[in-house]
Amino acid sequence: MTTIADVAKMAGLSRATVSRVLNNHPNVTEEKKRLVRDAMERLNYVPNSTAQRLRNQKTDTIAILVPVLTNPFFAYLLEAMDTVATENNLQLLVCQTRYDREKELNFLSLLKTKQVDGLILTSSENDWEIITEFTQYGPIVLCNEYSQVVNVPAVRMNNTEAAYRATRHLIEQGCRKIAYSYGEKKSSVALEREDGFRQALKEHSLPMNKSWIIRNVYDIEDGRGALNYLTKLSERPDAVFTGSDQVATGMIMEAKKQNIHVPGDLAIVGFDDQPIASIIEPGLTTIAQPIKQMGTRAMETMIEVILHKRELSYQEILLPFELIVRDSTNRFSFN
Amino acid sequence: MTTIADVAKMAGLSRATVSRVLNNHPNVTEEKKRLVRDAMERLNYVPNSTAQRLRNQKTDTIAILVPVLTNPFFAYLLEAMDTVATENNLQLLVCQTRYDREKELNFLSLLKTKQVDGLILTSSENDWEIITEFTQYGPIVLCNEYSQVVNVPAVRMNNTEAAYRATRHLIEQGCRKIAYSYGEKKSSVALEREDGFRQALKEHSLPMNKSWIIRNVYDIEDGRGALNYLTKLSERPDAVFTGSDQVATGMIMEAKKQNIHVPGDLAIVGFDDQPIASIIEPGLTTIAQPIKQMGTRAMETMIEVILHKRELSYQEILLPFELIVRDSTNRFSFN
């Protein structure tokens, strides 16, 4: 491996001068600059970035914790973050937690071991008290998931409000027995949505049947299972508000298979407005999240801290959502 | 920041001994071990991994170059790689090239600058000669994309054969005027598929109309555009073989909008067998790639080199594909 010392020797100069050329310091004569550049060229020299990291005490890398890459919501979120990061010469370390507490802890330790300059959390398996501990090792920004306990910036959507609106929409469509499905039990996202859901039911004095709350559903396959579960109940719901378009899609597909009419027998609302929502038939009513904005703002906030040394503290960036109505809830003019 | 020196001081021992405890070296008395561990605990010490990387001359990180994260094909590929990497205590550095030559070059330099121990390429924008140059800086493995020019392992599918089979299937369905769409011009994947496509046409003495070859289509939106392009032609094709389920999906959606019947007016074959292929109506006939296997084998090959110091040379790992027939090409019993 060719090092700065080799370049220095070949150029007949000291390592310091070579380093100065490398970092565009002033006060290096054009002649020496040329000498150094020639030597670098000849030796095909590239600085070792591990050494630079050690010396400069920064990595120019941000860790992003996501549960899974295969959920489009997180893929698009990452894409947005990546765009901003790249523009600012920062690397992204993409970390898949697979909804696993242990894995998440390991990734959080990246901050401790100084492998990354900052960390963005998009979901979380551990208690907020535990996560709070890690804030002493480096900047953390929350995106999507959030908590007031952890004193850090949070970029998010008002999930309570969104769930409330989605549920109210179902009620307005004439649904009276509404089910709710979500993924992680502890997730703030799921809790908030459940709040909004309950609120809407309460406002209309509708019952809240415990067996209509389904947890641990994440993807299309889980959605199919959830639908099967619902159809086996003695008292079936006439609508379901799901935590994800993936799940809703699985439900619609299984409903078709079982000749359950959507929305006639069962109206379905998804979440995220993923491409799939407008592809499946019937089109899926869903909540459109400002994914791109969320990713962008989260990364920008991180950059403020990392690059511009801004102090980091609790700060809530609330982004707007939109209820997209499609046929999966259209009970008045279904064919 | 607390360093190994702090621990050493508190334990009343040397840095060397602390390091030995850290790395489970033999020949450290239980008593000193305890002393060191206590000190680490008290000081909440964690080794700085940048320093370890510099000293050990390895990063335990593999870079994976993918064009985009939002294409499920690459998301699933990454997931498979991630699984194997994690089991072997390796980190993944996910790099989005966005089909950009410059970006790809920058990521390739990660090898030069010793930021990663190895690199897996899943697509490629630069000439193979350029990529060959980088093999001197560290191990490269090809996955999906491939080339015989670069003397490195390649895990892939026989795309020529797959395209041939898909096209023949269309011909067997009675199609005679078949279009072909792909993304990257230089990509080996696209070239191979075009080969297979041409071969099948030739075998059946079918014409190959230049205006039926559509390039630069990647996603659902591009698929819509491609369909619009085709419908505007004076001589329209009666089938299209696309390079991706995303594109095929876009075409189906736009076809519906324009009242073009699939497969009656236009039969469509996709590629990848993404979830979407069985969700859209009509169901999409497509080639199922062994994504999980591809990712797994590629990462395993890399690990052989990194962890077990196996010599790396050209080696082709060919994996099987499957033609999944659905309604988008079923011209005999469509309703």
Added chain:
DNA sequence: GTGATTTTTGAAATCGTTTACATACTATAA
């Protein structure tokens, strides 16, 4: 108790950079 052997520990070099400080050189002003 002595010498040989083995185990345990520490001092110092190393990985490849950057930078504070010292020094040498150049230019300017009196």
Added chain:
DNA sequence: TTATAGTATGTAAACGATTTCAAAAATCAC
């Protein structure tokens, strides 16, 4: 010419770990 300021370069000490080598301590054999 000399003092002064400013510019260009080099020396050596970081950054935080690991490891070689040597020395010290413990163990063993007689």
